[in-house]
Structures are given as structure tokens and as C-alpha cells.
Amino acid sequence: MNFVIVKSGVVINRVISETSLFENWIPSDTAQIGWLYDSETGDFTPPPEPEPEP
Numbered sequence: 001m002n003f004v005i006v007k008s009g010v011v012i013n014r015v016i017s018e019t020s021l022f023e024n025w026i027p028s029d030t031a032q033i034g035w036l037y038d039s040e041t042g043d044f045t046p047p048p049e050p051e052p053e054p
Helices: none
Strands: 002-007 009-014 026-027 036-038 043-045
Touching: 009 036
Parallel strands: none
Antiparallel strands: 002 009, 002 026, 036 043
16 A cells, blocks of 8 residues: 655655554555645645746
8 A cells, every 4th residue: 555654744755555654644646745735635736836937
């Protein structure tokens, strides 16, 4: 099973494990490092696109 490790609402790592070992391990097959996590809704979203340099 795939889990992501979330710290301060941001995915900081991905792991493969049979069970969640810590509270900040959340099951997800789609979220990537750097994605944002909303703990109220349980939704993951990609980070916003950076502003283009002038």
C-alpha cells in the first residue's frame, strides 16, 4: 500500500508499507512530494504553478 508522509499540510515523502506506522502517514496512490493536503476534507492538491519570470 502507498502512503504519503504529511508535515504542516505538505507531502514530504512517499512510502510503501503494509500498514500506516505513524499518524502523519496517509494512504494515497496519486499524491506526490510537494502536494498540499487539507486535513479537514482529506483532499490532496498539486502545488500552484510558479509565476513566470518577466
